[in-house]
Amino acid sequence: MLRVICFILLAIAAVVVIRVPFAAAEDACIDCHKSLREERLNRPAFKIKNDYHLARGLGCHSCHGGDQTALDNKAQAHSPAKGFLGKPKRHAIPEACGRCHSDPSYMRQFNPSIRTDQVKEYYTSVHGKRLRDGDQKVAVCISCHDVHAIRAVKDQMAWTYPTNVAETCGGCHGNAEYMKPYKIPTDQLEKYKQSVHYETLTKRADLASPTCSSCHGSHGAAPPGVDSVANVCSHCHVATAELFAKSPHSSAFADLGMPACVTCHSNHDIAPPSEAMLGGGEGTPCATCHEASSAPLKKAAELRTMIEGLAGRIDQATATLTRAEHAGMEIGAPKFELIAANESLIKARAAVHSLDVEQIKTATDSGLDVAQKSLESGQGLLSEVQFRRKGLAASMLIIIAVLVGLFLKIREVDRRKRLD
Amino acid sequence: MPEQQPEPQDEQVDHGRRTVNWLLGSSLGILFVSIVYPILKYLVPPKLAEPTTFSVTLPWKLAELKANSGRIFRFRSLPGILVKTSAGELRAFSAVCTHLQCTVQYREERQDIWCACHNGVYDLNGKNISGPPPRPLEPLKLNVRGDQIIVMKG
Amino acid sequence: MTGVRITAWLEERIDLWPLRHFIGKKVIPVHRHTVWYYFGGMTLFLFAIQVATGILLTLYYRPSGEEAYESVQFIMTDVQFGWLVRSIHSWSANLMVLMLMIHMFSVYLTQAYRKPRELTWVTGMLLFGIVLFFGFSGYLLPWNVLSYFATKVGTEIAGQFPLVGHTLMRLLRGGDEVTGATVSRFYGIHIAILPALMTAILTLHLFLVQKQGMSVPPAIEQAHRGQPLKTMPFFPNFLLRDLFGWFVTLGLLAALAALSPWELGQKADPFAPAPAGIRPEWYFVFMFQSLKYIPAKIGPFEGEVLGVLGFSLGGLLLLLIPFLDKKSAVGEPSPLFRSIGIGIIAYIVIFTLLGYLAPSVK
Numbered sequence: 001m002l003r004v005i006c007f008i009l010l011a012i013a014a015v016v017v018i019r020v021p022f023a024a025a026e027d028a029c030i031d032c033h034k035s036l037r038e039e040r041l042n043r044p045a046f047k048i049k050n051d052y053h054l055a056r057g058l059g060c061h062s063c064h065g066g067d068q069t070a071l072d073n074k075a076q077a078h079s080p081a082k083g084f085l086g087k088p089k090r091h092a093i094p095e096a097c098g099r100c101h102s103d104p105s106y107m108r109q110f111n112p113s114i115r116t117d118q119v120k121e122y123y124t125s126v127h128g129k130r131l132r133d134g135d136q137k138v139a140v141c142i143s144c145h146d147v148h149a150i151r152a153v154k155d156q157m158a159w160t161y162p163t164n165v166a167e168t169c170g171g172c173h174g175n176a177e178y179m180k181p182y183k184i185p186t187d188q189l190e191k192y193k194q195s196v197h198y199e200t201l202t203k204r205a206d207l208a209s210p211t212c213s214s215c216h217g218s219h220g221a222a223p224p225g226v227d228s229v230a231n232v233c234s235h236c237h238v239a240t241a242e243l244f245a246k247s248p249h250s251s252a253f254a255d256l257g258m259p260a261c262v263t264c265h266s267n268h269d270i271a272p273p274s275e276a277m278l279g280g281g282e283g284t285p286c287a288t289c290h291e292a293s294s295a296p297l298k299k300a301a302e303l304r305t306m307i308e309g310l311a312g313r314i315d316q317a318t319a320t321l322t323r324a325e326h327a328g329m330e331i332g333a334p335k336f337e338l339i340a341a342n343e344s345l346i347k348a349r350a351a352v353h354s355l356d357v358e359q360i361k362t363a364t365d366s367g368l369d370v371a372q373k374s375l376e377s378g379q380g381l382l383s384e385v386q387f388r389r390k391g392l393a394a395s396m397l398i399i400i401a402v403l404v405g406l407f408l409k410i411r412e413v414d415r416r417k418r419l420d
Numbered sequence: 421m422p423e424q425q426p427e428p429q430d431e432q433v434d435h436g437r438r439t440v441n442w443l444l445g446s447s448l449g450i451l452f453v454s455i456v457y458p459i460l461k462y463l464v465p466p467k468l469a470e471p472t473t474f475s476v477t478l479p480w481k482l483a484e485l486k487a488n489s490g491r492i493f494r495f496r497s498l499p500g501i502l503v504k505t506s507a508g509e510l511r512a513f514s515a516v517c518t519h520l521q522c523t524v525q526y527r528e529e530r531q532d533i534w535c536a537c538h539n540g541v542y543d544l545n546g547k548n549i550s551g552p553p554p555r556p557l558e559p560l561k562l563n564v565r566g567d568q569i570i571v572m573k574g
Numbered sequence: 575m576t577g578v579r580i581t582a583w584l585e586e587r588i589d590l591w592p593l594r595h596f597i598g599k600k601v602i603p604v605h606r607h608t609v610w611y612y613f614g615g616m617t618l619f620l621f622a623i624q625v626a627t628g629i630l631l632t633l634y635y636r637p638s639g640e641e642a643y644e645s646v647q648f649i650m651t652d653v654q655f656g657w658l659v660r661s662i663h664s665w666s667a668n669l670m671v672l673m674l675m676i677h678m679f680s681v682y683l684t685q686a687y688r689k690p691r692e693l694t695w696v697t698g699m700l701l702f703g704i705v706l707f708f709g710f711s712g713y714l715l716p717w718n719v720l721s722y723f724a725t726k727v728g729t730e731i732a733g734q735f736p737l738v739g740h741t742l743m744r745l746l747r748g749g750d751e752v753t754g755a756t757v758s759r760f761y762g763i764h765i766a767i768l769p770a771l772m773t774a775i776l777t778l779h780l781f782l783v784q785k786q787g788m789s790v791p792p793a794i795e796q797a798h799r800g801q802p803l804k805t806m807p808f809f810p811n812f813l814l815r816d817l818f819g820w821f822v823t824l825g826l827l828a829a830l831a832a833l834s835p836w837e838l839g840q841k842a843d844p845f846a847p848a849p850a851g852i853r854p855e856w857y858f859v860f861m862f863q864s865l866k867y868i869p870a871k872i873g874p875f876e877g878e879v880l881g882v883l884g885f886s887l888g889g890l891l892l893l894l895i896p897f898l899d900k901k902s903a904v905g906e907p908s909p910l911f912r913s914i915g916i917g918i919i920a921y922i923v924i925f926t927l928l929g930y931l932a933p934s935v936k
Binding site for chain 2: 200204205206207208209236237238239240242331332333335336339340342343346347350394395398399401402404405406408409412
Binding site for chain 2: 630633648652653654655656658659821
């Protein structure tokens, strides 16, 4: 008898457990709002099916209050007694999200390692400060995370997925009309899309490549100060930052109040660096401070010649080796050695940030050495193709001897036949 | 009219015929040798028994490798890196940094794989853990046959 | 002499008399067209070189998309004299096609196909087809960019045949596209199927030639009005001359292999765009070029289909020439077929030259 009771209890428990997923479908809020005519009221009910929170059992009521079990009972569902809040005011949104997201002990049950300082950080951002001052146009949580269909950052449909961030920020910052009162540029998105970082992020699928939030911060978004630019860039560009810190530019820029890195490389539209940036021509970064034909510009031109010399030699060696390869020669070894020359080139390019001629020269010289050797082995291989001719000249002599012998023999047998 | 020809001339003809035969025979002999020689050479297996396209036998013995060390080897025309961890485990990766294709190296003091060009760091599973490298190093398949280490495309 | 002793030893065991008798009796007619008799032997010699170098190449070659290019590179770089073997194989293939064409057209123009040598002509034409297929299949094997695209275009043209075209193309390619599977397939065709066919038909061809002796052009026969023609013994007089020609060819091959080694080119990449100036082997150029000039649509038919059908019909006519040329069958000169032959030669020469000289259409 006891067993039967136990079984029945288990069966009921099982039904309850299994029913939980269906419970969402019977959410009074979603059920009712789906059938509402007004788009403003039914849209959230459709959008929420993609929401990260709903998937974890946190439905409408978690933010809006009310009774989600009150099927077909609008009054009870919207009853203030059940804690119904309606639409949260925009300025109250950070706190509304923070009720859970700033509570470590609550958040721990979903993800023990999740951060809970976003709201605090938000109020240090330009957005947060302005919101405090009563500006209703600035970004709040839902501006970037979407509302009702809030997705995890790792969801590639999320507005906050690395490849989507630029468009998300650009939604406001690229809108000249919207940004008019703030009197700040609105071309950042356009410029960013021309940058090497954007290309790396979207074309080379390198999600670590920086987007807006990588340099400006996300919740605490603010323009990096002049002093911190170098720190921000050096997060990834460690080696170049170290070299730059030792260069005379480092203190000079600090004295002049010019930011490191961006003075030469610009900020949003950072192009892939090239030797063309060195030297005193029009539009080169050096020429913005240094006068034409001044000593520093001459030095820059010298650096450029050194680096271009190495790059040219590497190209020449590569071309020669490729030709030898197509002629059927084995070029594995010299091509392998040429890798070291390329490495020297990359190091020399990085060393430009130190402005240390000796250091750059060391790099280019060792690279030139290697490239020269590869070039010579390539030329050697090509002449090897030619050398084979000489070996064949010998066999040609033998063949000619055979031909002479045959000729005489033919004459002899012909004469014999005539004699017969 | 052969019967009318004097004896010495007949001898001369014979002599000429013998010279021609000798010339033809010996030159044909040399030609034969000069054809057979390349063919025999061709048949001799080359030093590398097969193209190094898919696998390469490393130039070091297993016993030569110390624990906590790494070495660069050539895999086709690209570098590979063989790492023996401090626990004595062997691992092989393509040594081409995923950032700008520099050659990475093993750092004994930090026990990681490091690219000197822009300070990129990979852990001993080849995963990029700091600096600009966007992707992990490509792993290579390792086989040990006796004292030989053979690396293959993963 | 050892030679004499070996012959004696053999003679004790096998009756060599018929063979000796045959060789001793075999004569070659001497007239102003005797020079054309050398080209068949020349083709045979080049075929022997192809067999020898081809067998050597199989020792290192690997027929698959992943390994074909690398193994040829391996032959060219790591195997001693591998470059020489491969270069000779490639050059000799081209020379062989050239010699075969000269042989074929000289036979045509001297009307050597006429009764009783119809079968010799038909087997010869079959051999020509086999040799062309040899060239086509061998060209792909190094799996480089040029050979890849030439094969792609070539098999596409085969796919233009009405009704069976698509099946034929799939059969050739070993699938819908030219891939590593095509390499394996062409390799099998190149080193097993075609050599087997070639051996059988070539044996028949040579047997017929020996059985029937050399043909004398009707014009020369008529000029002599039944008087016996001047002749030369096959052994040793003609054979020595043959040998002379063969060694000249051997020297030529060595020179070509050394002065202009056959390049390997770039590895084929099926996903790369076709490079400019894609052209098949020179002996297919006249057909390739003609197809370019045919308009896309002729009436209700597709131009290329008509072109392919036209060439097939042309080949068939050429195959059946001995049965169509009634005049020559009774030993009379037939100016009509003579001018057709000259027309075909002129057509091939002109279109081949156009293929190389005309600025590429398209």
